[in-house]
Amino acid sequence: MNSPRSIKQNAGPDTLPNFRNLGIMLRILLISNGLAILQAIMLANTWADVIQRMLEITMLLAPVLLTSLLLLWIAQPWLTRLPYWQGVSVTMTLVVALTLAIYELGGDLYSQDEVPKYYFTEARYALLSVTVCGILLLYFRLRAKMLTRALHEARLQVLRARIRPHFLFNTINAVLGIVRARPKQAETALEDMADLFRMAMTDARDLVPLHREIKLSKQYIALEQMRIGERLKVDWQIRDVPESALIPPLLLQPLLENAVYHGIEPLTQGGVIKVVLGYDDDGIRISVENPHVASTATKDRQNEGESLKVYEPADSTPQHILNKRRPNNKMALLNIRERLDLLFDAEASYQVENGDNYYRVEINLPYIKERPS
Numbered sequence: 001m002n003s004p005r006s007i008k009q010n011a012g013p014d015t016l017p018n019f020r021n022l023g024i025m026l027r028i029l030l031i032s033n034g035l036a037i038l039q040a041i042m043l044a045n046t047w048a049d050v051i052q053r054m055l056e057i058t059m060l061l062a063p064v065l066l067t068s069l070l071l072l073w074i075a076q077p078w079l080t081r082l083p084y085w086q087g088v089s090v091t092m093t094l095v096v097a098l099t100l101a102i103y104e105l106g107g108d109l110y111s112q113d114e115v116p117k118y119y120f121t122e123a124r125y126a127l128l129s130v131t132v133c134g135i136l137l138l139y140f141r142l143r144a145k146m147l148t149r150a151l152h153e154a155r156l157q158v159l160r161a162r163i164r165p166h167f168l169f170n171t172i173n174a175v176l177g178i179v180r181a182r183p184k185q186a187e188t189a190l191e192d193m194a195d196l197f198r199m200a201m202t203d204a205r206d207l208v209p210l211h212r213e214i215k216l217s218k219q220y221i222a223l224e225q226m227r228i229g230e231r232l233k234v235d236w237q238i239r240d241v242p243e244s245a246l247i248p249p250l251l252l253q254p255l256l257e258n259a260v261y262h263g264i265e266p267l268t269q270g271g272v273i274k275v276v277l278g279y280d281d282d283g284i285r286i287s288v289e290n291p292h293v294a295s296t297a298t299k300d301r302q303n304e305g306e307s308l309k310v311y312e313p314a315d316s317t318p319q320h321i322l323n324k325r326r327p328n329n330k331m332a333l334l335n336i337r338e339r340l341d342l343l344f345d346a347e348a349s350y351q352v353e354n355g356d357n358y359y360r361v362e363i364n365l366p367y368i369k370e371r372p373s
Contacts, residue, residue, distance in 0.1 A: 016079055016087045017140040019072040028069065028136055035132055036061050059109065064099050064129065071098070092133050099129040177227035189226050192219060207246035207343070207368060210277070210284070214238070217252045217275075224260050231270025232260060239278045246368040247284065248339050255288040255361055258333060263290030263359060283347075283367045289360040333361075340365075 017024045040053035071094060072079070079087050103125055175193060179186040218236075225232050234256075252275075259273045271291035278285040340348040344366060351362040 015084060015144065016082075016091065016137070017144075019069065019076045019079070024140070025069055025073075027139075029065065031136055031139065032061065032065055032132060035135065039128075060099070060103065060106070060125070063102050064095070067098050067102070068095050088137055091137065092130055095129050095133045096126050099125050175223065175227075182226075185226050189223050192223060195219065208249045209243070210241060210245040210247050211243050213247055213249065213252050214277070216250075217256055220253050221256060221260075228260070228265065228270065231267070232264050233270070233272045235272050235274045237274070237276045239276070241277045241279045241284065242367070242369070244369045245279070245284050247286075247365060248336075248343055251336060251339075251363070252286060252288070254333065254336060255286075258361075259288055259290035259359075263292050267291060267293065279367065282364060284365045285362065286365070287360060287362045289358055291357060292354075292359040293357060336363075 019025070036057045037054060040050050040057055044050040044053045072091065075094075079090065082090065100122055103122065172193075175186055175189045178189065221232070221234050256273065256275070264271050264273065274287075274289040276285070276287040276289075278287075337350050340350060340363070347366045349364045351364075353360040353362070
């Protein structure tokens with residue numbers, strides 16, 4: 001049995017801002033000067049004193065800021081190759097070194113007191129430069145994370161938009177399988193399919209009630225049973241699953257579709273798809289198991305310990321007919337894994353077990369409760 005594989009965390013890696021980007025440079029200038037104005041207000045005693053304080057701060061801030069931006073612009077290609085925290089350390093060290101160097105070169109312009117203060121002024125300017133640099137880097141890091149979250153949400157919308165036409169295509173294929181041989185049943189199936197798609201297309205949320213997904217999946221199975229007949233049976237085992245549980249839409253149906261097309265249909269005698277829905281302290285567990293007779297080559301690879309996810313034909317039907325009647329469902333299963341990744345990150349797991357005569361997909365989700373309307 002394969003060990004459970006946690007959905008990997010694929011949040012974008014932390015990176016330093018692009019110091020060659022005009023927008024980044026303008027933000028650095030605006031935020032730095034904004035912090036300088038705030039410092040001037042805090043140090044001043046009167047409104048007139050604010051201007052004097054601001055001039056004093058600007059005399060050191062302007063050369064440090066402009067020189068830092070110039071050097072960071074030059075060093076940008078090198079900085080991008082460093083790990084994030086190492087790049088932060090290098091950037092802060094550079095800014096502190098420039099601050100102290102310009103302060104020392106300025107001489108009496110910055111140091112007007114004749115009595116030495118045991119490097120207090122130098123330590124203060126070094127601390128200020130580290131603080132301002134840290135605030136800027138923190139701002140750009142949080143901004144990057146917000147943009148990453150927005151990209152993930154956009155990616156999730158694309159995935160939902162992609163799986164629904166896939167669902168439509170395969171369900172229409174199920175109806176086409178009986179339209180000539182049993183036109184009356186096909187007409188009834190089309191009516192059921194209309195209800196099915198109305199349910200599948202109306203809700204654009206990230207999560208839907210579990211009972212709604214179960215209803216949609218049972219309607220899909222009913223359509224496939226009209227085409228395949230008694231060869232297709234489903235054993236539903238729903239064990240104390242709260243009706244308020246939420247799951248991603250169109251999560252269960254693609255698993256059943258995979259079980260029908262790659263498990264039941266190639267078998268002359270058909271078989272039973274076992275669907276187990278459970279709830280425990282770890283959350284919601286969804287398991288879909290179907291019979292599967294692997295080819296000799298598949299068994300050999302399995303004995304060698306490979307992780308198998310794609311079925312090979314188990315009957316003598318010509319390959320071009322198999323390709324026509326069994327659309328590749330790999331895209332739908334990869335879609336599920338990617339949506340789990342985006343919605344739950346490491347809190348969800350996706351496990352595949354491929355035995356000698358069965359294939360099982362098990363998904364574990366955190367329990368999210370539906371809010372009362």
